[in-house]
Amino acid sequence: MDTWRKERNTRQIKAPQGGVISPVLANLYLHYVLDLWFEKEVRKQCKGQAYIVRYADDFVCCFQYESEAQEFFQSLKLRLQKFNLEIAEDKTKIIPFGRFAEKDAKLKGNGKPDTFDFLGFTHYCGKSKSGYFRVKRKSSRKKLQGKLKESKEWIKKNRNNDIHMIMDRFKRSLVGYYNYYCITDNTPSVHQFKDKIQYLLFKWLNRRSQRKSFTWDKFNLFLDKYPLPSPRIKVNIYDLRKEISYIL
Secondary structure: OEEEEEEEEEOOOOOOOOOOHHHHHHHHHHHHHHHHHHHHHHHHHOOOOEEEEEEOOEEEEEEOOHHHHHHHHHHHHHHHHOOOOOEOHHHOEEEEEEOOHHHHHHHOOOOOOOOEEEOOEEEEEEEOOOOOEEEEEEEOHHHHHHHHHHHHHHHHHHOOOOHHHHHHHHHHHHHHHHHHHOEOOOHHHHHHHHHHHHHHHHHHHHHOOOOOOOOHHHHHHHHHHOOOOOOOOOEOHHHHOOOOHHHO
């Protein structure tokens, strides 16, 4: 089955910004505006398979046929207008995605199939060790760059603080990052993130040295004393095969 995926975001529902109730209200609202409508009306009208995966106001819709994805896109706009919502056009696209996407892309001279970002991951067409198609995921470049920028700004301001406090902060930050991003297929990307964090530490700790004598060899000795946690898979996607079989 070749799947046409519709990725988009809605405009935020008005609620106190940053309030605990905001995501709860958005979730309840879109359950009726979108989820039930998709299951009771849209899906029943489709000749091919159709699915929706939503988290808060971000969701992906999967269609077997491109024509039905296009029809849904138009219907979605009208549906959202009834509830004073609108599509974020810059975050919306319809792409061919699935078993035949790579073949179709080559026929059109496009090289690799399109990818899409969802919940901090870039989803792309890949193959298993046996050569069969399967969806793979890696950390979104945008999210990764944002996390690195945040870490850089923090250590820039705090590089002269107690080294125990600095390393404890980065240990906790990495553990949190691993807990979210260490899933099947994404370990190489997470290792790259750890390497970039280590380089940031080396750069800014060296700057606090009067003669900038904190060489890479000395930094490695420093890491032996204050080791950073290493990434390992936290979630095996294929342990969830039954629950998410339609997007594997």
